[in-house]
Amino acid sequence: MRKNYVYAFLAIIIVFTIVGYYSINKPVQTSFENEEQLTATDVYWSYEGAYGPAEWVNVDSSYEACGRGELQSPINIEVAKTAKQKLNEEIHLNYEEAIFSIENNGHTIQANSTSVDNSLLIEDEKYDLTAIHFHSPSEHQLNGQYFDMEAHLFHESENGDLAVIGLFIKSGEENKLLAEMWEEMPADGNEAAKILQNPINLQQLLPEEKSVFQYVGSLTTPPCTEGVNWFILEQPIEMSNEQINQFSSIFLQNNRPIQKLNDRDVYRIELN
Numbered sequence: 001m002r003k004n005y006v007y008a009f010l011a012i013i014i015v016f017t018i019v020g021y022y023s024i025n026k027p028v029q030t031s032f033e034n035e036e037q038l039t040a041t042d043v044y045w046s047y048e049g050a051y052g053p054a055e056w057v058n059v060d061s062s063y064e065a066c067g068r069g070e071l072q073s074p075i076n077i078e079v080a081k082t083a084k085q086k087l088n089e090e091i092h093l094n095y096e097e098a099i100f101s102i103e104n105n106g107h108t109i110q111a112n113s114t115s116v117d118n119s120l121l122i123e124d125e126k127y128d129l130t131a132i133h134f135h136s137p138s139e140h141q142l143n144g145q146y147f148d149m150e151a152h153l154f155h156e157s158e159n160g161d162l163a164v165i166g167l168f169i170k171s172g173e174e175n176k177l178l179a180e181m182w183e184e185m186p187a188d189g190n191e192a193a194k195i196l197q198n199p200i201n202l203q204q205l206l207p208e209e210k211s212v213f214q215y216v217g218s219l220t221t222p223p224c225t226e227g228v229n230w231f232i233l234e235q236p237i238e239m240s241n242e243q244i245n246q247f248s249s250i251f252l253q254n255n256r257p258i259q260k261l262n263d264r265d266v267y268r269i270e271l272n
């Protein structure tokens with residue numbers, strides 16, 4: 001009789017040990033929607049030191065592309081070396097007024113779209129805008145030059161394809177379209193996301209000239225997933241020194257180093 005109690009006790013211990021093991025070693029979420037939305041339960045990475053970009057590949061087995069990928073982002077765009085032939089893709093922007101919420105996810109300031117009214121049409125595939133976030137300084141280079149900042153407009157299609165519009169940001173006029181976002185910007189990663197009062201039409205965020213560099217690259221943060229359609233506008237947009245300094249007082253440096261172009265073409269196209 002007593003022996004049975006001992007066996008039952010042992011069985012309970014074994015069950016708890018197994019459950020405990022699997023709850024500690026839960027797989028890390030790597031879906032596109034969670035890029036740069038990592039929480040404390042996810043794998044830790046940063047922009048410097050032992051968990052910095054050169055070590056991302058070693059931080060988690062799902063980050064393999066960060067070290068061994070051949071189509072990585074960001075890149076230096078050499079304008080003189082862009083592909084001569086035209087890209088046979090029809091690309092249209094459908095941006096309307098939309099309400100955003102803003103959060104500090106520990107890696108960047110991110111504004112999440114609360115609607116699916118904004119989209120990018122590449123051929124017949126519709127990519128809905130999911131979020132905008134910012135890097136300081138810029139991630140991409142233009143002819144070897146960094147800009148003060150870079151904005152990434154994230155779009156995802158129904159079958160999970162990704163398209164990102166990159167906007168270079170240089171010091172100049174105050175950016176009034178982003179004024180409220182900057183006023184509400186959470187300096188601390190523990191603050192809850194805030195919903196902005198005024199809708200934003202991203203069409204007005206884009207520069208006047210719609211000359212764009214297109215290439216196929218990757219997420220610039222772990223897991224560095226490849227196959228991302230990048231569209232980098234050549235003409236930078238402007239923000240005041242105060243706006244740029246406010247962001248860099250929270251994130252002094254959150255840009256991944258330039259990656260090898262390898263065997264890739266960069267096309268120059270016009271956005272419609």
Ligand SMILES: [Zn+2]
Binds near residue numbers: 133134152220
């Ligand atoms: Zn980004």
